Amino acid sequence: MQSRTSADRPLREIFAAGERSFSFEFFPPKTDVGEANLWRALRELEALHPTFVSVTYGAGGSTRDRTIRVTQRIGEETTVIPVAHLTCVGATSSELRSVVAHYADAGVSNVLAIRGDPPTGPGGTWEATEGGFTHAVELVEMLRSLGSFTIGVAAWPEGHPEATSLEADVQVLKAKQDVGADFAVTQFFFDSADYFRLLDRADSAGVTIPIIPGIMPVTNVAQMERFAQLSGAAFPEGLARRFHQVAHDPVAVQELGVSVATVMCQQLLAGGSPGLHFYTLNRSTSTQQIYSALGLQHRLPSIVVN
Numbered sequence: 001m002q003s004r005t006s007a008d009r010p011l012r013e014i015f016a017a018g019e020r021s022f023s024f025e026f027f028p029p030k031t032d033v034g035e036a037n038l039w040r041a042l043r044e045l046e047a048l049h050p051t052f053v054s055v056t057y058g059a060g061g062s063t064r065d066r067t068i069r070v071t072q073r074i075g076e077e078t079t080v081i082p083v084a085h086l087t088c089v090g091a092t093s094s095e096l097r098s099v100v101a102h103y104a105d106a107g108v109s110n111v112l113a114i115r116g117d118p119p120t121g122p123g124g125t126w127e128a129t130e131g132g133f134t135h136a137v138e139l140v141e142m143l144r145s146l147g148s149f150t151i152g153v154a155a156w157p158e159g160h161p162e163a164t165s166l167e168a169d170v171q172v173l174k175a176k177q178d179v180g181a182d183f184a185v186t187q188f189f190f191d192s193a194d195y196f197r198l199l200d201r202a203d204s205a206g207v208t209i210p211i212i213p214g215i216m217p218v219t220n221v222a223q224m225e226r227f228a229q230l231s232g233a234a235f236p237e238g239l240a241r242r243f244h245q246v247a248h249d250p251v252a253v254q255e256l257g258v259s260v261a262t263v264m265c266q267q268l269l270a271g272g273s274p275g276l277h278f279y280t281l282n283r284s285t286s287t288q289q290i291y292s293a294l295g296l297q298h299r300l301p302s303i304v305v306n
Helices: 011-016 032-046 064-077 093-105 136-146 166-178 192-205 221-231 237-244 250-270 285-294
Strands: 021-026 052-055 082-087 110-114 150-155 183-188 211-215 275-279
Touching (some): 011 021, 064 082, 064 093, 192 211, 237 250, 250 275, 250 285
Parallel strands (some): 082 110
């Protein structure tokens, strides 16, 4: 077990100090082989001293048990601050409180509270579980009532697919801030201008918490187009054309994905973003290459380890 002098430093302290956050997101695999691959990627990325790593739930709230176990293990066996995911999907409020208790017992004090996709998958009709919550705002309220968690929430550069307008969407972000959210992480996007327009809307609405841009490097064209369709993120026609020109060559796709993501990250950092959050898809190569291109590979860790 790793020993931490800061005992899982709350992320709110890092943000309050004005430090930039560089983080990685993983998804819980469904098999033991997949879990071994996750740990291989996580150990490789651990050397880059991320501010935190997070582990998602699967679609429709599946893989919750594996998510909890992996998150706990990150906190116990690595030098990295784990951020636990919590969604409204498929759980009553009492079950969610039990999950939070498990995280707290494991020393996990940072939580990303999101409503989650409908149980039938992205694009389906949202129906709350009987006895459960309907909105992420309720999750944030519950977490704030249960302890001194640092709470992250989701933000949408192009607006949530169910939002009636961009203005209504940012008001939801403001509501989550008002009940206790400490920071936000965005859905992935492909145009830095979308992120900066979100910041403008957030500023006008009175949102002051850090909004960290989410980055997903393209490694597979068909997969990315499917992700974009499911999430509502626009895959710009010109960019899609560039990827389709090399779609037959996986190495060329990855190289282009790294190049495109690096340029966007440079724009985001130059524009004052409070960091970067990488959706890794449980792979480390592209993220490592982007880090190197940005000159971030020698960052000092946010925590001190004995």
